[in-house]
Amino acid sequence: MxxxxxxxxxxxxxxxxxxxKPEPTLGVEQSVNGELxxxxxxxxxxxxxxxxxxxxxxxxxxxxxxxxxxxxxxxxxxxxxxxxxxxxxxxxxxxxxxxxxxxxxxxxxxxxxxxxxxxxxxxxxxxxxxxxxxxxxxxxxxxxxxxxxxxxxxxxxxxxxxxxxxxxxxxxxxxxxxxxxxxxxxxxxxxxxxxxxxxxxxxxxxxxxxxxxxxxxxxxxxxxxxxxxxxxxxxxxxxxxxxxxxxxxxxxxxxxxxxxxxxxxxxxxxxxxxxxxxxxxxxxxxxxxxxxxxxxxxxxLNIDDLYHKLSKLPFPPPLSEGMKLDGYLIEEVLHQSQRSQVYLASDADGNKRCIKTPSVNYLDDAAYIERFMLESWIGHRINSPNVVKLLDRDRAKSALYYVTEYLNGMSLSTWITRNPKASVQEVLPLLKQIESGVRAFHRKETIHQDLKPDNILLTYEGQIKLIDFGSCHIKGIAEIATPLQRDSILGTADYSAPESVLGYRVSNKADLFSMAVITFEMLTGQLPFKGQLAQCRTKQDYLKLVYIPSYKLNPLIPLWMDPPLKKALSFDPASRQIDTSELLYELNQPLANWNKPEVGRSLLDRDPVRFWQGVSVLFGLSTLLLLLS
CATH class of the missing domain: 3.60.40.10 (PPM-type phosphatase domain)
Structure with missing residues (x-):
């Protein structure tokens, strides 16, 4: 030129x-094939x-x-x-x-x-x-x-x-x-x-x-x-x-x-x-x-060529206590599911580590392998005290896996079980840390898509850590054409935003919805909408759901905290807060109009189900009167 x-x-x-010449950008498996x-x-x-x-x-x-x-x-x-x-x-x-x-x-x-x-x-x-x-x-x-x-x-x-x-x-x-x-x-x-x-x-x-x-x-x-x-x-x-x-x-x-x-x-x-x-x-x-x-x-866009790239690293075999993987000594199986395994291990210096490996059930599934590799790829790019840290980025590997820091604590779901209807003073500091972790993803134009208590760890020192990046939507990666049929509906139904379940385009506001569900559960010990989000499959299913204010389930919740929660749980993303930080602010600051009397609102706004039930009754009575006359 x-x-x-x-x-x-x-x-x-x-x-x-x-x-x-640009400096090489390291992929998770750069030591093996140099590329994602x-x-x-x-x-x-x-x-x-x-x-x-x-x-x-x-x-x-x-x-x-x-x-x-x-x-x-x-x-x-x-x-x-x-x-x-x-x-x-x-x-x-x-x-x-x-x-x-x-x-x-x-x-x-x-x-x-x-x-x-x-x-x-x-x-x-x-x-x-x-x-x-x-x-x-x-x-x-x-x-x-x-x-x-x-x-x-x-x-x-x-x-x-x-x-x-x-x-x-x-x-x-x-x-x-x-x-x-x-x-x-x-x-x-x-x-x-x-x-x-x-x-x-x-x-x-x-x-x-x-x-x-x-x-x-x-x-x-x-x-x-x-x-x-x-x-x-x-x-x-x-x-x-x-x-x-x-x-x-x-x-x-x-x-x-x-x-x-x-x-x-x-x-x-x-x-x-x-x-x-x-x-x-x-x-x-x-x-x-x-x-x-x-x-x-x-x-x-040839799936055979792509699978060849993906399969350069073999899957590790099922591991058990006493076995070794690239110098890591396996001490305990922490988690095992159909999709993956997580092990407690120690390195050569005796430092405790966690190792996540893919499940052999998906040995021939190119889309699964790609998502597993991208999971560690995005993990190395998120730097936040409230997101689990991935380690050994440049270490040569003989198999497909990744290593994270070891966290001594419990899942947020366990904490909720032990602390039903936790006080506002207990919830808000934890929520602040959760929001900090979510914001770290959003700054990288990445949507977590699977925020739930099981994917949030609370250490015994009181620090929140978001884990599991397997459902993340990465805008920069989504622009790259692929022959793979990637999953478009990810996450857990109880915590997923309607647009995620219905297959619509998702944004950061999907994570905002999930964060609101988690907050509601932390405050009340129950899921919003009577726990019926998981049963929704269509837009009509969502419209039938009834929102019960959080203060009715836990009288210790201030009245002014419920409107922000209800807003964040709106089925229309445009009706929610702009971002997670706005929700956090509103939950910490009483809104100017929080005490607006209920009598000033129409029945349609306060209780749409009762409104339409009343309309149906009136319509039936009028029809009956016409027939009798």
């Missing part, structure tokens, strides 16, 4: 980023060029980064193009800063985050920084301002982030499609002004699109120095000529791609150089920059 004619600042920043069991065989051809052209300085900046291995799988490849606004005094610096910072900061975000969240977070911070730098100028709009167009390629999808009048195109099956729209305001015949750009305002409004990739796609990014003088029709002709020069790569049973001999990148660069030269010959009055990317190979 080449970067031609960039101004000194942006050139240094962009080229350094292009040539730098995910499809990451996306291959992209790329080229780019930026030329000063007719202007005295080059205010454009371009950057592409295509990482290797797991980083390509979890974060994808990034292509960014920026055009510094000519009216801005720091336009050249703005575009250079935007390219280098976006690329470096995007790859620094957690690999559990989705592309949308990672990019949005980085762009919001970048925009505020540029806007802040612009305050040194008399008018911020004349400070650090530039356009921004980025394409991120991950698995089988592309993600577009766009603000300004740079453009992104897709060329597929002989047709050119403009993916972005120009954010300009036209005044008169010749005056055009940017309506949106990075650094223009403290609030940033970015266009976002998700696109499905197809093998053989071409993606072209340009600044206005090119597309103002070269029309879409001419661009389509040029891209058709580019494809005709390439020798299709094809294999038996696969679609033809565009990947060539080792000089393929040179071909992409040459196309970009010629396109820039054509724009200059067409009397372009601006800097000219473009990037060309080709989708050469998409990840293979």
């Amino acid at each position: 080449s970067v031609s004619g960039l101004a000194s600042l942006s050139k240094t920043l962009v080229e350094d980023d292009l040539t730098s 069991p995910l499809n990451g065989e996306l291959e992209i051809g790329a080229g780019q060029c930026s030329v000063q052209g007719a202007k005295s300085t080059n205010e454009d900046a371009i950057g592409i980064r295509i990482p290797d291995g797991l980083m390509l799988t979890t974060k994808g490849a990034v292509s960014v193009i920026c055009d510094g606004v000519s009216a801005a005094e720091a336009a050249e610096k703005a575009s250079g800063i935007s390219i280098s910072n976006f690329i470096s900061d995007y790859y620094s975000t957690p690999d559990t985050w989705s592309v949308e969240k990672s990019s949005s977070q980085v762009l919001t911070a970048l925009n505020r920084w540029l806007y802040g730098l612009g305050q040194d100028y008399r008018e911020a709009q004349r400070g650090y301002v530039c356009t921004f167009t980025a394409l991120i390629f991950k698995s089988c999808s592309a993600y577009l982030f766009h603000v300004g009048d740079s453009r992104a195109y897709r060329f597929r099956a002989g047709k050119l499609e403009r993916l972005s729209r120009d954010h300009v305001t036209v005044l008169g015949r010749d005056k055009r002004y940017l309506a949106r750009a990075l650094g223009l305002d403290v609030k940033l409004d970015v266009d976002y699109r998700k696109l499905e990739l197809a093998q053989g796609d071409l993606y072209l990014l340009t600044t206005d120095g090119i597309h103002d003088v070269i029309g879409d029709q001419d661009l389509a002709v040029k891209l058709s000529e580019f494809i005709s020069k390439l020798k299709p790569k094809s294999t038996a049973g696969s679609k033809p791609g565009l990947k060539q001999e080792p000089n393929a990148a040179i071909v992409h660069d040459e196309f970009c150089r010629r396109l820039c030269a054509q724009a200059i010959d067409a009397d372009s009055l601006d800097n000219v920059s473009c990037q060309l990317l080709s989708i050469d190979t998409l990840p293979k």
Whole structure:
């Protein structure tokens, strides 16, 4: 790839980023195969060029980064193009800063985050920084301002982030499609002004699109120095000529791609150089920059290939006291179920550890093996005093298992049994720790999906620890295509939110619902809705449930604590609190309207079942009177 004619600042920043190698991201089984069991065989051809052209300085900046291995799988490849606004005094610096910072900061975000969240977070911070730098100028709009167009390629999808009048195109099956729209305001015949750009305002409004990739796609990014003088029709002709020069790569049973001999990148660069030269010959009055990317190979969605990756580590045999596993001495079987086993063990130094192993019942189940490996993968990425800590991340293993710290205590379900109708003073400190652990998952854009007392441990020192990550939904991983049929309905019915049971899209508010169920049970010793959540299978089943206020089951509960609980247990996620921290706050602070008298509310609000029963009785009586008359 080449970067031609960039101004000194942006050139240094962009080229350094292009040539730098990311540090390897360790998977749980990195010591064995170096990768997570995910499809990451996306291959992209790329080229780019930026030329000063007719202007005295080059205010454009371009950057592409295509990482290797797991980083390509979890974060994808990034292509960014920026055009510094000519009216801005720091336009050249703005575009250079935007390219280098976006690329470096995007790859620094957690690999559990989705592309949308990672990019949005980085762009919001970048925009505020540029806007802040612009305050040194008399008018911020004349400070650090530039356009921004980025394409991120991950698995089988592309993600577009766009603000300004740079453009992104897709060329597929002989047709050119403009993916972005120009954010300009036209005044008169010749005056055009940017309506949106990075650094223009403290609030940033970015266009976002998700696109499905197809093998053989071409993606072209340009600044206005090119597309103002070269029309879409001419661009389509040029891209058709580019494809005709390439020798299709094809294999038996696969679609033809565009990947060539080792000089393929040179071909992409040459196309970009010629396109820039054509724009200059067409009397372009601006800097000219473009990037060309080709989708050469998409990840293979072959379950046999994936199972081969997943099965590189064998399942451990059933273990018993006195046996050893990779130097760990098994002391006791702590838990055994159809899906897994948990053992108490000690390492060579005598430290107590817990070892979790998969069940041999699922030896041939690729989806189960993937979820077990992802369970330890996410566990290594959650760092919270209220989440069980996974150990020995980089230790070589002879079998599939993972190791956690040993916790001396009891499950929360045992604590509830021993403390029925616990006092508010006992419950709230524990709830604060539970919320802290849940929030640690949510910060990684991960939903636990199986919060229940059995998955919460309370040590004898009074510390709460969340355990069992087997049902977690990880946004960043969910974006990666797979041939596996993953379970969509996970968790325990007594504690699961309706949207989880019904198969709707889940959010952090599903964990909020589960946390409210646990809180209700801790305070009353009973499950909400008379314990009938587990029997619900349809939306109508949920609507038939009757909520009994917590203070009716435990008179020691303050009246003002029940409305927040009832709100968090709403069947509609939109009616719940925004997040778990809001629920925790409301349970600790009496709401201003908590003592609103019941008589001021309609019977429909207070007791919908009695309301409709009354309506039915009245309807029956009126029908009877009509018949008699």
